[in-house]
Amino acid sequence: MTIGKALTIAGSDSGGGAGIQADLKTFQELDVYGMSVITAVTSQNTLGVHGVYPVPIEGVISQLDAIAEDLSPDAVKTGMLFNQEIIQIVSNKVQKHGWEKIVVDPVMIAKGGHPLLEESAINALINDLIPLSFIVTPNIPEAEAITGIEIKSFDDRKEAAKKICQMGAKHVIIKGGHQPSGSEIIDLLFDGHDFYEFKGNYVNTKHTHGTGCTFSAALTAELAKGKDVIEAVKTAKEFIHLAVENALGIGGGHGPTNHWAYKRNLAASK
Numbered sequence: 001m002t003i004g005k006a007l008t009i010a011g012s013d014s015g016g017g018a019g020i021q022a023d024l025k026t027f028q029e030l031d032v033y034g035m036s037v038i039t040a041v042t043s044q045n046t047l048g049v050h051g052v053y054p055v056p057i058e059g060v061i062s063q064l065d066a067i068a069e070d071l072s073p074d075a076v077k078t079g080m081l082f083n084q085e086i087i088q089i090v091s092n093k094v095q096k097h098g099w100e101k102i103v104v105d106p107v108m109i110a111k112g113g114h115p116l117l118e119e120s121a122i123n124a125l126i127n128d129l130i131p132l133s134f135i136v137t138p139n140i141p142e143a144e145a146i147t148g149i150e151i152k153s154f155d156d157r158k159e160a161a162k163k164i165c166q167m168g169a170k171h172v173i174i175k176g177g178h179q180p181s182g183s184e185i186i187d188l189l190f191d192g193h194d195f196y197e198f199k200g201n202y203v204n205t206k207h208t209h210g211t212g213c214t215f216s217a218a219l220t221a222e223l224a225k226g227k228d229v230i231e232a233v234k235t236a237k238e239f240i241h242l243a244v245e246n247a248l249g250i251g252g253g254h255g256p257t258n259h260w261a262y263k264r265n266l267a268a269s270k
Ligand SMILES: Nc1ncnc2c1ncn2[C@@H]1O[C@H](COP(=O)(O)OP(=O)(O)OP(=O)(O)O)[C@@H](O)[C@H]1O
Pocket: 018, 110, 111, 138, 139, 140, 175, 176, 177, 178, 185, 186, 187, 200, 201, 202, 203, 204, 205, 208, 209, 210, 211, 212, 213, 215, 237, 240, 241, 244
């Protein structure tokens, strides 16, 4: 039996709804073997971020090298990278080890407003990581920070997507969670030539902690299985939609999504 192998390079969320924890849960649910490089430990719950503790750079290097020596990931995602030094190391190692299917989720700010990336690191993200990416998955504020384009309309989003591909990304998907279009949320994919829209009903809930991480992890899992980008985005959108629709109601703030929902729904429909 061959099994897809996916690696997440991201921060730990003690609350379990976002970051490394969301990524590994998602990989598991999509039948992909999950591995992790932890860049920072965060103390968080559904109410907010209490603290951020970056892993010393030697620790990040050592985790990346240990994986490269023995396990070759079929797809790799990056999440919270926190600072310029970590971004540059990740960029070097990705190139050195010839890892190809790189999904860059340019995590910048937690739902409650706490920064998860130092502002001085945005240039490193643009110069060192985006050019290596197979796909970048910004939300609207992240796309604005990367491109300097203020996104108010769908046309602004298209312009920002073009600019991100010009920076060297093979694909970009600008997610619509921060700007619902009526009763729908539209995620916009650009492959350098064409635009594709992925639509889903907007679910009126405050339980959206980790939606971005879960979406990009599902996308990475599908790429690790060898799916093409359109198929992978379709599955990722379905996965996150069901996860939000069936949120667990855990915690007093922005609760986690339901990582079991996609597989249970699939099993029930058989
Ligand atoms: N209320 C919702 N109902 C349905 N789908 C949603 C909802 N909120 C987000 N999504 C979906 O979740 C995915 C992530 O979108 P979003 O724009 O929220 O990312 P994000 O802001 O990066 O998340 P995070 O805050 O975890 O970083 C997208 O596919 C989006 O369509």
